[in-house]
Each structure stands twice: as structure tokens, then as C-alpha cells.
Amino acid sequence: SQQGEEDPQALSIQEGENATMNCSYKTSINNLQWYRQNSGRGLVHLILIRSNEREKHSGRLRVTLDTSKKSSSLLITASRAADTASYFCATEEDSSYKLIFGSGTRLLVRP
Amino acid sequence: DGGITQSPKYLFRKEGQNVTLSCEQNLNHDAMYWYRQDPGQGLRLIYYSQIVNDFQKGDIAEGYSVSREKKESFPLTVTSAQKNPTAFYLCASNQRVGEQFFGPGTRLTVL
Numbered sequence: 001s002q003q004g005e006e007d008p009q010a011l012s013i014q015e016g017e018n019a020t021m022n023c024s025y026k027t028s029i030n031n032l033q034w035y036r037q038n039s040g041r042g043l044v045h046l047i048l049i050r051s052n053e054r055e056k057h058s059g060r061l062r063v064t065l066d067t068s069k070k071s072s073s074l075l076i077t078a079s080r081a082a083d084t085a086s087y088f089c090a091t092e093e094d095s096s097y098k099l100i101f102g103s104g105t106r107l108l109v110r111p
Numbered sequence: 112d113g114g115i116t117q118s119p120k121y122l123f124r125k126e127g128q129n130v131t132l133s134c135e136q137n138l139n140h141d142a143m144y145w146y147r148q149d150p151g152q153g154l155r156l157i158y159y160s161q162i163v164n165d166f167q168k169g170d171i172a173e174g175y176s177v178s179r180e181k182k183e184s185f186p187l188t189v190t191s192a193q194k195n196p197t198a199f200y201l202c203a204s205n206q207r208v209g210e211q212f213f214g215p216g217t218r219l220t221v222l
Binding site: 030031033035040041042043044045048088090092097098099100101102103104106 | 144154159199203207213215
């Protein structure tokens with residue numbers, strides 16, 4: 001089952017602009033995680049936000065979590081061509097330790 | 112140099128054949144996971160193991176089998192019962208909760 005729905009499915013921006021991706025989910029969660037995947041590669045963990053947190057920063061990344069709306073957003077500031085990748089949200093349900101992945105946002109940063 | 116390795120990188124299977132995908136980790140993680148990714152899609156959980164000699168079915172276990180005889184190893188067998196096995200297979204591990212660490216993946220193609 002796919003819990004997360006990500007929006008938009010694809011995003012194309014100019015280098016230097018900010019990129020915002022959104023994720024919605026359905027059930028109660030322990031935490032929500034964001035991962036990055038370069039084409040044909042494995043996933044790399046970016047950031048984890050717990051259910052009792054509302055905002056978290058890591059370098060150029062800012063993640064927000066609204067548990068009342070069951071949604072999260074990932075903001076990448078001052079994007080670079082090297083940020084071109086697919087980005088996935090994943091939720092860890094509080095009834096199990098499994099991660100449920102969304103369908104991803106494909107980000108293209110044009111030089 | 113700690114991490115997760117998957118082999119082979121590319122695998123070709125004839126109709127009716129069983130094939131086994133290797134996943135090894137030296138991170139001393141208790142939990143290991145197998146995911147399937149189809150083009151343009153998110154990850155779907157096939158099987159997971161929280162501890163040696165124990166494993167559970169994920170969302171799409173039919174046509175797959177696993178074993179967990181050693182903490183470091185979690186091989187996945189794609190059996191002939193899996194009717195549409197062409198996909199990208201990803202292995203991951205963690206300490207049961209939180210961030211998952213992913214291998215580089217195996218691309219399986221049915222000839």
C-alpha cells in the first residue's frame with residue numbers, strides 16, 4: 001500500500017530558485033522521512049522529522065510537518081543542478097516499524 | 112568502510128527460472144528490508160526482517176522468498192511464481208526504527 005502522495009509529480013526550476021515538494025499521508029505516524037534518489041541508484045536519507053516536531057532544518061533543506069492535516073513539505077533553497085533527482089517522502093507508522101513510501105517528485109534543476 | 116552491498120548490479124532471468132539477489136551489510140543493523148521499484152514509482156515493501164531467523168511479509172510478497180540465517184545477510188529469491196519480476200530491487204537496513212540505509216540496487220530483467 002502506498003501511504004504518501006507527493007505533489008507535484010515533476011518540478012522544473014532554474015538554478016538558484018527554491019524548490020518545494022509536498023507529501024500527504026493517511027495514518028498516524030511515528031516520524032516522516034525524506035529521501036533522495038539519483039537515477040538508477042539507491043536512496044539516500046535526507047532528513048527525519050518526528051511526529052511531535054513541526055519544523056526541521058538541515059543545510060539548505062527545510063522540512064515542515066502538520067499532523068492535523070497529515071502533510072509535510074520539503075523546501076530546498078538556492079537549488080543547484082546537482083539537486084536534480086527524485087525525492088520521496090516515507091512515513092513510519094506508529095503501529096509498525098515499516099516505512100511507507102510516496103510516489104516521489106522528480107526535480108529538474110536547469111543550469 | 113561500512114555500508115550495504117547488493118549483487119549483481121544487473122540480472123537477466125529466463126521465464127520459469129528462480130534467481131537470487133544478494134544483500135550484505137556490515138553496519139551491525141538488526142533490521143533488513145527488500146523493496147521493489149517500478150519505473151516512475153515509489154518503493155513497495157516485499158519482505159522485512161527485524162532479527163535473525165525471523166522475517167515478515169510486506170505488501171507484495173507473493174512470488175518472492177527470503178532467508179535471514181546471518182545478521183549481515185538477507186538474500187531475496189525471485190521465484191517463477193512472480194509473473195512480472197522485471198523491476199529495480201533495493202535492499203535496506205536500520206536499527207529497527209528511523210533512518211534506513213540503502214544499497215545501490217539490482218536491476219532484474221526477464222528475457
